[in-house]
Amino acid sequence: MRFEKVKKQLGFGCMRLPMQGSEVDYPALTKMIDAFMSKGFNYFDTASVYIEGKSEIALKACLVDRYPREQFVYTNKLSSSLFQTEEEIRPLFEKQLQACGLTYFDFYLMHAQNKDNYQKYKQTHAYETAYALKAEGKIKHVGLSFHDQAEVLDRILTEQPQIEVVQIQLNYLDMEDPKIQSRLCYEVCRKHQKPIIVMEPVKGGSLVHIPLKAQDLFDQLGSHSYASYAIRYAASFEGVMMVLSGMSNEEQMNDNLSYMEEFQPLSRQEYSIIQQVKDIIKKANTIPCTGCRYCVEGCPEQIDxxxxxxxxxxxxxxxxxxxxxxxxxxxxxxxxxxxxxxxxxxxxxxxxxxxxxxxxxxxxxxxxx
Ligand code: SF4
Ligand code: SF4
Structure with a gap:
C-alpha cells in the first residue's frame, strides 16, 4: 500500500449516514465512528453534495472535533454542480475546508468524472488548481472518482499522470455490465498503476436485498451477511486499497468490522457461489438503482x-x-x-x-x- 496513513481496507462512506428524519443522528454516528476507529480503521469519504452538506457538518462534530488530525484520513471532492468557472474553484475549496474544520484534505477527488464532466474540469483548469493546492499542502493526494466507460478513464489517466488514486464502481454484478464496465475500468487503473478505491460494493444495498434463491445459496456457506460477500469480493482484487461502505446503523457497522478487521480474500467455493448468485439476480430483473439520488436534484417535476x-x-x-x-x-x-x-x-x-x-x-x- 502506497499511502502509509491509510490503515485498513474498509472506508466509512458518508453519502448515507444514520438519520433521524431529515437530520443526521449525531449520537448514533458518534458511536459508529468510535467503533470504527477503535478497530484500527481510519478512512472517511464525503463530499459537499452528500446529504445537502449535512455529511460534512456531521463529520466535523463527530470525528474532526473529537480526534487528533493525524489519526484519520479524510477524503473530499470537487463536485461539478458547485462551480461553473475557474475563479469559483478556490473559494469553494476554502469553504469546504472551513465547513469540515480542517486545514488540509488527505485525498481530494475530481468528483464523478465522465466524458462531459471531464471537458468542464479541463476547461476550468480544475485539475491544475488541485495540483497547485497540493503543492501548497492543502491537499495531500489528488485523485478522481469515475462513472463512464473504460476508454474515457484511459484517456483521462493518460492526460493526467499526476492523478494518484482512482475511485471506481466495482461489485460482483457490474463486472461485465456493458455500461458500467467495472472489469475494464479496473484493468485501466492497473495499466496506469493507480491504487483503486471501490465505491458501491453492495450496489446501494441491492446485493443485500437479494432474491430468496440467492439467499439460500449464501446461507449454505454459513451465517455471514450477504453484504460481507460483496465487500470481500471487492477487497479481494489486487490493487484495491480501499472499499467504501455506506453504513446507516450500528448493526451494519459491526457486521462490516467483524470480517474486515482481519480481512480474508474469498475462497474458491465462495467465488463459485457468487457466480450462481449473480445469475439468479440477473434473471430477477430488478432495476439496479443504487439510491444515490443524483437524478432527483434537477428534476423539474420533483419526482423522487x-x-x-x-x-x-x-x-x-x-x-x-x-x-x-x-x-x-x-x-x-x-x-x-x-x-x-x-x-x-x-x-x-x-x-x-x-x-x-x-x-x-x-x-x-x-x-x-
Ligand atoms: S436512478 Fe437516480 S438514484 Fe437511481 S442510480 Fe440513477 S441517479 Fe442514482
Ligand atoms: S421530468 Fe422526467 S425526464 Fe425530466 S428529470 Fe424529471 S424524471 Fe427525468
Missing part, C-alpha cells in the same frame, strides 16, 4: 425517482395494493411517475445509466391507475 423504482421493484414480489399504498406515501406532495415530462435531465446524471424515462412510464402503468 429512486423511491418510485423501489416500488416498481416490489411490484412482482408483493401484493399490488400494498405497493400502491407505499407509492402513495412515497410520492405524497411530490411528482408522480405520470408527471414525467421526459426532459431527460435525470438520465444525464445517473451513474448507473438507467433509462429513467422508460422505467417511469412502466411505473406509471402499474402504479398511477
Amino acid at each position: 425517482i429512486p423511491d418510485i423504482f423501489t416500488c416498481l421493484n416490489d411490484v412482482h414480489g408483493q401484493q399490488i395494493d400494498h405497493v400502491k399504498e407505499k407509492y402513495q406515501t412515497y410520492t405524497f406532495q411530490k411528482g408522480k411517475a405520470k408527471d414525467c415530462i421526459a426532459c431527460g435531465k435525470c438520465e444525464k446524471t445517473c451513474p448507473q445509466h438507467l433509462e429513467i424515462r422508460k422505467l417511469l412510464k412502466k411505473a406509471s402503468w402499474y402504479l398511477d391507475q
Whole structure:
C-alpha cells in the first residue's frame, strides 16, 4: 500500500449516514465512528453534495472535533454542480475546508468524472488548481472518482499522470455490465498503476436485498451477511486499497468490522457461489438503482425517482395494493411517475445509466391507475 496513513481496507462512506428524519443522528454516528476507529480503521469519504452538506457538518462534530488530525484520513471532492468557472474553484475549496474544520484534505477527488464532466474540469483548469493546492499542502493526494466507460478513464489517466488514486464502481454484478464496465475500468487503473478505491460494493444495498434463491445459496456457506460477500469480493482484487461502505446503523457497522478487521480474500467455493448468485439476480430483473439520488436534484417535476423504482421493484414480489399504498406515501406532495415530462435531465446524471424515462412510464402503468 502506497499511502502509509491509510490503515485498513474498509472506508466509512458518508453519502448515507444514520438519520433521524431529515437530520443526521449525531449520537448514533458518534458511536459508529468510535467503533470504527477503535478497530484500527481510519478512512472517511464525503463530499459537499452528500446529504445537502449535512455529511460534512456531521463529520466535523463527530470525528474532526473529537480526534487528533493525524489519526484519520479524510477524503473530499470537487463536485461539478458547485462551480461553473475557474475563479469559483478556490473559494469553494476554502469553504469546504472551513465547513469540515480542517486545514488540509488527505485525498481530494475530481468528483464523478465522465466524458462531459471531464471537458468542464479541463476547461476550468480544475485539475491544475488541485495540483497547485497540493503543492501548497492543502491537499495531500489528488485523485478522481469515475462513472463512464473504460476508454474515457484511459484517456483521462493518460492526460493526467499526476492523478494518484482512482475511485471506481466495482461489485460482483457490474463486472461485465456493458455500461458500467467495472472489469475494464479496473484493468485501466492497473495499466496506469493507480491504487483503486471501490465505491458501491453492495450496489446501494441491492446485493443485500437479494432474491430468496440467492439467499439460500449464501446461507449454505454459513451465517455471514450477504453484504460481507460483496465487500470481500471487492477487497479481494489486487490493487484495491480501499472499499467504501455506506453504513446507516450500528448493526451494519459491526457486521462490516467483524470480517474486515482481519480481512480474508474469498475462497474458491465462495467465488463459485457468487457466480450462481449473480445469475439468479440477473434473471430477477430488478432495476439496479443504487439510491444515490443524483437524478432527483434537477428534476423539474420533483419526482423522487429512486423511491418510485423501489416500488416498481416490489411490484412482482408483493401484493399490488400494498405497493400502491407505499407509492402513495412515497410520492405524497411530490411528482408522480405520470408527471414525467421526459426532459431527460435525470438520465444525464445517473451513474448507473438507467433509462429513467422508460422505467417511469412502466411505473406509471402499474402504479398511477
Ligand atoms: S425526464 Fe422526467 S424524471 Fe427525468 S428529470 Fe425530466 S421530468 Fe424529471
Ligand atoms: S436512478 Fe440513477 S441517479 Fe437516480 S438514484 Fe437511481 S442510480 Fe442514482
